[in-house]
Amino acid sequence: MRAFITGASGWIGTAVTDELIANGHQVIGLARSDASAASLEGKGAEVLRGDLDDLDALRTGSQRADAVIHLANKHDWSDQAGTNRTERAAVQTIGDTLVGTGKPFLVAAGVAGLTPGRPATEADPNPSHGPDAPRGGTENLALEFAEHGVVPVSLRFAPSVHGAGDHGFVKIIADADRRAGSAAYIGDGEHRWAAVHVRDAARAVRLGLEQATPGLVLHIVAEEGVPTKAIAEAIGGADGLPVESIDPAAAQEHFGFMGMFFGMDLSASSTRTQEVLGWTPTGPTLVEDIASGGYAA
Structure with a gap:
């Protein structure tokens, strides 16, 4: 298939681009900078210049591809409302472009906040609706396009998609610990975070693309829940804190x-995802990646 990927040069997007090309698919990658464009071209991907605010570019990429994988997000914590509006406009634009085509439309989401107090499952609905909700309520918005001749698939990622070069949540936590001079956990440290290695995540996305069915919800999760105390201990051991x-x-x-x-407890199960896709995570665990120095200064 020829897949249009937003966020194709990002942390998860880079791994997904590599995974798709290695398995015979073609990639059109949205690139907002010369560096991103050069990186994608070096991998053998086609480049479409633009960003999430460029709705014409999103329409063009969606029209030229057999499927769309939407991974990009501004993640502007200083303007979360603006980030949510941009995310919703992007998903609405792509979905509208795909109406009646029968094309797969894979949309990044998360497991955070779905079911406080127990691990979330693929059967749990996302309570976020509307433009003011987290991520602009785009998981539910995308799934609604199943009624309009689109094949939407929700990609619910673990809060930690880890590996060498990760600059996400765990890197932010490790950097904060180094500034403070101690590796900290909150309270008893029994809050649990789901986690997945980036290569396993990319393989799950590729399998989700190849096996897409309307309304499919996938949990891109390898470890159901790593205690935050264990994360802090691994950071402390790696950095001598x-x-x-x-x-x-x-x-x-x-x-x-x-x-x-x-x-927060951000645990989630991927039992159904593994059964549906025939996907078995094989990468290092989160603690193994931290202990090996992947997040050290």
């Missing part, structure tokens, strides 16, 4: 905006 528990009231001072997330 003391490990300590901090009060929830001190979390924002230590971690910045990540303080609101590190004290």
Whole structure:
């Protein structure tokens, strides 16, 4: 297939681009910079210049491809409302372009906040609806296009998609620990985070593309829940930092905006996803990646 990928040069998108090309698919990658364009061209991908605000580019890429994989997000924590509006406009534009085509439309989402108190499953609905919801309510928006001749698939990623070069949540936590001089966990450290290695995540996305059915919900999760205390201990061991528990009231001072997330239970199961796709994660665990120095200074 010829897949149009937004975020094709990002952390997950780079791995997905490599995975698709290695398995005989073609990629059109949305690139907003010369560096991103050069990277994609070097991999053998076709480049379409633009960004999430360029709705004409999103229409063009969607029209020229057999499928769309939407991975990009601004992640502007200083303007979350604006980020959500941009995300919703992008998904609406792509979905409208694909109406009646029968093309797969894979959309990045997350497992965070689905089912506080227990691991989320693929059967759990996303409570986020409307433009003011997290990510602009785009998971539910995309799934609605199943009624309009599109094949939407939700890609619910673990909060940690880890590996060498990851600059996501765990990197932010490790950087905050180094600034503070200690590797911290909040309270008893029993909050659990789902995790998946980036190569396993890319393989799951490729299988989801190849086996897309309307309304399919996939959990891109290898480890159901890694205790945050174990994450802190791994960071402390890798960086030679003391490990300590901090009060929830001190979390924002230590971690910045990540303080609101590190004290949450973000666990999820991928049992159904593994059965449906025939997908078995084989990559290193999150703690193994941290302990090997993947997040060290």
